[in-house]
Amino acid sequence: MALAFSPALRAQSPQAAPPAAEQQQGGMAGGNSTGGVHAAVHDAQNRPITAGGFVDSGPIVFQDISKQAGLTTWHHTMGSPQKQFILETNGSGIGLIDYDNDGWLDIYIVNGSSFDALDGKTTPPKAALFHNNHDGTFTNVADKAGVTNDRWGFGVAIGDYDNDGWPDIFVCNYGKNRLYHNNHDGTFTDVGEKAGVQLGNWSAGATFGDYDGDGKLDLFVAGYVHFDRNNLPIAGTKAVSYNFCNFRGVAVMCGPRGLEGEPDHLFRNNGDGTFTDVSVQTGTNDPNKYYGFTPVFVDLNNDGKVDLVVADDSTPNYLYINKGGGKFEDDSYASGFALNQDGREVASMGLAVGDYENTGLDSLLVTTFSDDYKVLFHNDGDANFTDVSYHAGIAQDTIPFLGWGAEFFDYDNDGWKDLMMINGHVYPEVDKYDWGTSFAQRPLLYHNHGGKKFELVPPVKDTGLADVIPGRGAAFGDLFNDGKIDVVINAIDHTPVLLRNVSNDHHHWVEMKLVGGPKSPRDAVGATVYLTAAGVRHRDDVLSGGSYISSNDQRVHFGIGDATTVDSVEIHWPSGAVEKIKLPNVDRIFTVEEGKGITGELCTACKAAK
DSSP: OOEEOOHHHHTTOTTOOOHHHHHHTTSEEOBOOOSOOOOOOBOTTSOBGGGOOOBSSSOOOEEEOHHHHTGGGOOOOOSOTTOOSGGGTSOOOEEEEOTTOSSSOEEEEOOOOOHHHHTTSSOOOOOEEEEEOSSSOEEEOHHHHTOOOOSEEEEEEEEOTTOSSSOEEEEEEESSOEEEEEOSSSOEEEOHHHHTOOOOSBEEEEEEEOTTSSSSOEEEEEEOBOOOTTSOOOTTSGGGTTOOOEETTEEOOOOSBTSOBOOOEEEEEOSSSOEEEOHHHHTOSOTTOOEEEEEEEEOSSSSSSOEEEEEEESSOOEEEEEEETTEEEEOHHHHTOSSOTTSOOOBOOOEEEEOTTSSSOOEEEEOOOTTSOOEEEEEEETTEEEEOHHHHTOSGGGTTOOEEEEEEEOTTOSSSOEEEEEEBOSOGGGGGSOSSOOSBBOOEEEEEETTTEEEEOOOBTTSGGGOOBOEEEEEEEOTTSSSOOEEEEEETTSOOEEEEEOOOOOOEEEEEEEEOOTTSOTTOTTOEEEEEETTEEEEEEOOSSOBTTOBOOOSEEEEEETOOSOOEEEEEOTTSOEEEEOOSOSSEEEEEETTTEEEEEEOHHHHHHO
């Protein structure tokens, strides 16, 4: 989809058509929406800050244990190293899933593909399903499980769509999507065609959620670009409106602006293994064909109904408020979420959702292109949002970085949700020029100071924050059942990265795995939990989708600082029921079933102590 450019914005675009082409196309141009060309930022060794800025000492939060964990036996593939086309650049997601219900998170990693593989000239790359061995290592069982995908993969969402107590996997592809039904025996069956959710062309990200309150998970799929292999987006051709696709004067791949978009789709769960496309009647069909990346169902106005958020690339973001009766209201602009504080659309890739102020309201963060700050949208109440990026202290340092996966989580369990972003550029050409950015980039971690300011945590040499990788999708969760949130990163054309949380804090925590009752989704996706400890009320949500086209740990996690007891827990179930429970201990993972209270307890530290 081509967007009109004002003369002022044209100079700021990383891919602006030359004047003759711009005049010829009536002011149309391509590329990504950014904040303009910024001066290069270097560290003391004259490295781009995105691949440098390391310190000798400081707090060590993460260690890269990818090799020891066994993840580096797998490799992501996406097109050619030259990245001639946008299909080859965006990378893939990660889904954290306890597929065998043993109480330990396993890792599903989506793979890409290549044109040769699509044409049958080479063997298609395979997705990975890494089984958690409970000893810090993982084993890839994707072949045995039947979830290799063998298509050009992008996003993943985890959800128990048939309420049988076993999590299923939805994979977004270029081509037909897959819905892997969990067979309860370590294997899956692709039922995408039977279910009616295959679509075609390019689906980017997905989210499960019960929008109509019938106790069954529905499915929303974001469409990205309509990529036509018979009309490839080559610079200077009709396919890109004769644009010449430059970034800072250097020829690069074309898109997304200047290319036709793909619409979004909302599928209602019929309860019989099939879904019905209700996009038009619900008002979520994206008639503008914006470039959709990462969607999430989450209750933003605290009315007990999940709303729908969609992070869109270089086009306005969507925010649909659930009005009940199967209808949504498009509040994208009215809410303040469509654009940043400058009234400009940004290249939103990733989407983080979280109550970083402990006010009971979920705020939103979107990651963006390089030469632009990452945008923190503060929830002012009733799902109205204000861009507070500069005020909160996260804007300036993020400008050189091109962001993807992101999440609010309490890495040190001090009771305040921190913020992490995973980064990597889309143009390999950036490594040839002194632009202060790089193709492979380090992650950014911000520590939350009482909900008022975020402070960048320095990247200590030889630790996880000093990893310089071409990051894309990322999923966040407690992989070792120790109460600390770890990060798994799907890096493009690279091996996966597992950052284990080794923060030396001694704060307390609790986690809960929720099990819905007969009128809620079985996996309780859409539930909201409020936990009060030491007089502070915390919120966490059970979500499917998010980060960047990924799916995080669906257990709710609460850091409670130095508190040794929990005052109260209030669970707002998707059914509408509100249940209060008492937790007998801390530093444990509890299973809580709707209407039945605590039905299980896991304490790995207790076992270790014995």
